[in-house]
Amino acid sequence: MDKILVGLKRVVDYNVRVRVKSDGSGVDIEGAKMSINPFDEIALEEALRIKERGEASEVIVVSIGPSEAQQQLRTGLAMGADRAILIETGETIDALTGAKILLEVVKKESPDLVIVGKQAIDNDNNQTAQMLAALWDRPQATFASKVEFSDGVAKVTREVDVGLETIEIDLPAVISADLRLNEPRYVKLPDIMKAKKKPLEQIPVADLGIEIGEQIKEVKFEAPAQRQKGIVVQDVAGLVAALKDKGLL
Amino acid sequence: MSKILIIADHDGSNLNAATAKCVACANQIAGAEIHVAIFAEDGSAVAAQASALDAVSKVLKVDNPANKSPLAAVIAPQVTAIAAGYTHVFGASTTFGKDLMPRVAALLGVNQISDLMEVVDAHTFKRPIYAGNAIVTVESPADQITVATVRTASFTASGQGGSATIEFAAVTAAIPTHTRYIELKAGKSDRPDLQTASTVVSGGRALGSAEKFQLIYDLADALGAGVGASRAAVDAGYVPNELQVGQTGKIIAPELYIAIGISGAIQHITGIKDAGTIVAINKDEDAPIFEIADIGLVGDLFSVVPELQAALK
Ligand SMILES: Cc1cc2nc3c(=O)[nH]c(=O)nc-3n(C[C@H](O)[C@H](O)[C@H](O)COP(=O)(O)OP(=O)(O)OC[C@H]3O[C@@H](n4cnc5c(N)ncnc54)[C@H](O)[C@@H]3O)c2cc1C
Numbered sequence: 303m304d305k306i307l308v309g310l311k312r313v314v315d316y317n318v319r320v321r322v323k324s325d326g327s328g329v330d331i332e333g334a335k336m337s338i339n340p341f342d343e344i345a346l347e348e349a350l351r352i353k354e355r356g357e358a359s360e361v362i363v364v365s366i367g368p369s370e371a372q373q374q375l376r377t378g379l380a381m382g383a384d385r386a387i388l389i390e391t392g393e394t395i396d397a398l399t400g401a402k403i404l405l406e407v408v409k410k411e412s413p414d415l416v417i418v419g420k421q422a423i424d425n426d427n428n429q430t431a432q433m434l435a436a437l438w439d440r441p442q443a444t445f446a447s448k449v450e451f452s453d454g455v456a457k458v459t460r461e462v463d464v465g466l467e468t469i470e471i472d473l474p475a476v477i478s479a480d481l482r483l484n485e486p487r488y489v490k491l492p493d494i495m496k497a498k499k500k501p502l503e504q505i506p507v508a509d510l511g512i513e514i515g516e517q518i519k520e521v522k523f524e525a526p527a528q529r530q531k532g533i534v535v536q537d538v539a540g541l542v543a544a545l546k547d548k549g550l551l
Numbered sequence: 552m553s554k555i556l557i558i559a560d561h562d563g564s565n566l567n568a569a570t571a572k573c574v575a576c577a578n579q580i581a582g583a584e585i586h587v588a589i590f591a592e593d594g595s596a597v598a599a600q601a602s603a604l605d606a607v608s609k610v611l612k613v614d615n616p617a618n619k620s621p622l623a624a625v626i627a628p629q630v631t632a633i634a635a636g637y638t639h640v641f642g643a644s645t646t647f648g649k650d651l652m653p654r655v656a657a658l659l660g661v662n663q664i665s666d667l668m669e670v671v672d673a674h675t676f677k678r679p680i681y682a683g684n685a686i687v688t689v690e691s692p693a694d695q696i697t698v699a700t701v702r703t704a705s706f707t708a709s710g711q712g713g714s715a716t717i718e719f720a721a722v723t724a725a726i727p728t729h730t731r732y733i734e735l736k737a738g739k740s741d742r743p744d745l746q747t748a749s750t751v752v753s754g755g756r757a758l759g760s761a762e763k764f765q766l767i768y769d770l771a772d773a774l775g776a777g778v779g780a781s782r783a784a785v786d787a788g789y790v791p792n793e794l795q796v797g798q799t800g801k802i803i804a805p806e807l808y809i810a811i812g813i814s815g816a817i818q819h820i821t822g823i824k825d826a827g828t829i830v831a832i833n834k835d836e837d838a839p840i841f842e843i844a845d846i847g848l849v850g851d852l853f854s855v856v857p858e859l860q861a862a863l864k
Binding site: 320 | 562622623624627645646647649650651652653654655656657658660661662663664665666675679680681682683684685686687688689690691692695727729730731732733734735736737738746750782785786791792793798799801806807817818824828829830841842843844845846847848849850855858859862863
């Protein structure tokens with residue numbers, strides 16, 4: 303295959319414990335460490351491995367986001383992507399709009415495969431791959447834990463509630479990466495230097511002629527109900543007694 | 552008035568318990584008329600089960616050989632074809648629902664509300680974001696169809712005293728052949744299902760190997776419990792993927808959850824927030840799991856678990 307397109311979203315790092323602003327207007331992420339969405343990192347790693355096996359010739363990373371998302375794209379380039387595209391916008395993009403934007407990039411680049419993470423760890427939506435596949439009228443293989451190719455067909459093993467499901471999809475197609483698809487590589491310093499010279503194209507979202515706006519309004523944010531810290535028992539006898547006390551044994 | 556279509560989750564013969572919870576969620580929308588659609592090769596058995604769910608007034612059977620396997624690309628255009636006239640289309644946040652519903656939403660030209668956890672009114676809902684670190688209230692436009700997946704751990708299954716009419720629905724939709732089902736390797740177990748078990752025993756990285764994970768299975772069997780695991784235990788190959796509990800695994804709400812050798816990372820905790828009682832057994836007294844455990848026991852699991860096992864006899 304020729305090109306693989308990988309979506310990289312800039313999100314708050316998974317180690318950061320975000321808090322809701324006291325006025326309920328949003329989530330406080332001021333100054334928080336930002337990273338590539340971990341699932342997207344897995345998506346990129348897979349694309350790179352496919353290319354390194356000689357099964358693809360180019361890996362393009364694309365992000366929709368603020369100018370700062372260049373950092374995540376540079377990290378993607380340092381991991382090994384060949385070039386990057388930033389669809390620049392300062393606004394929050396809902397999943398459907400995001401999929402429409404990606405579809406424009408797909409039309410321009412005609413990739414044989416698009417790989418994205420199964421969900422972004424900020425809004426936990428789990429929608430982008432499915433929506434892009436629908437709009438593109440192409441197959442989707444979500445929650446992938448293994449991918450193999452032969453003759454324009456991908457055989458994908460998917461993590462489903464009851465076990466592992468295998469499906470076959472004709473390319474071009476969209477795959478969403480689950481945790482166990484691979485373990486992403488670490489970026490090495492020389493690669494970071496090299497990545498600075500790789501092409502990164504910035505396209506203002508307005509140039510795509512897509513209407514931006516939130517269909518679904520986020521009206522209020524609140525902290526989740528907290529569980530209270532309970533009792534500590536000294537030994538197994540104490541545990542059994544506590545469980546009996548609660549009528550659980 | 553709200554007219555809600557729920558897409559049934561099933562395996563060809565049994566209706567998944569998640570669908571009854573999805574119905575319960577829909578039923579919290581005042582005055583809702585609730586229909587359940589079954590996409591199957593022959594949906595008769597599943598339709599009978601769906602028709603017994605309280606609050607369901609009609610079951611639509613969409614039988615087609617192409618619906619033998621749960622392929623989103625095949626089912627989505629058929630859902631879109633029957634969605635006209637409905638105000639809402641809901642599916643459970645199972646892997647089937649998560650795969651299918653966004654494709655349906657995009658075909659309908661609308662966004663989707665993922666993991667709906669609370670109904671405020673017909674167009675206002677709550678859902679978790681940031682691994683459950685925040686809850687957001689969202690409003691979907693009243694002039695559009697609302698598509699959502701339902702976080703089933705947030706709802707108690709609808710009762711089974713109903714008797715909805717069952718209808719065969721004729722659907723005209725172009726069904727793609729670009730996606731083909733090959734096989735399902737389902738974990739076989741006689742233990743209670745992780746998602747519906749009233750007691751769940753989970754093991755983490757501390758177990759150290761698949762052999763030693765047997766300790767967890769044995770304790771679960773003594774308690775008649777289902778078995779779960781942390782991501783670390785699944786990644787290390789101690790147990791299969793379908794046992795993972797958490798943000799990216801299963802979200803469960805058992806009456807009793809026993810976490811053994813699990814540190815309590817936020818991504819794990821988000822999967823057990825709705826559990827009745829949480830018990831933690833961990834040798835590190837500072838492990839974050841103790842912050843949310845109702846009963847904590849600091850100790851080495853390799854001595855505590857066999858001792859507990861013996862005490863249960
Ligand atoms: C994007 C993303 C998604 C994720 N999704 C999930 C998810 O869905 N579910 C999930 O579980 N994780 C998830 N994780 C991983 C999560 O962050 C943690 O890494 C994981 O939960 C840790 O598993 P653990 O508690 O088994 O292992 P550890 O964190 O290594 O904890 C092991 C614990 O065992 C204790 N211990 C060690 N030896 C003994 C002994 N002999 N007796 C008693 N206690 C002992 C230790 O004190 C420690 O607390 C996700 C991470 C990311 C980045």
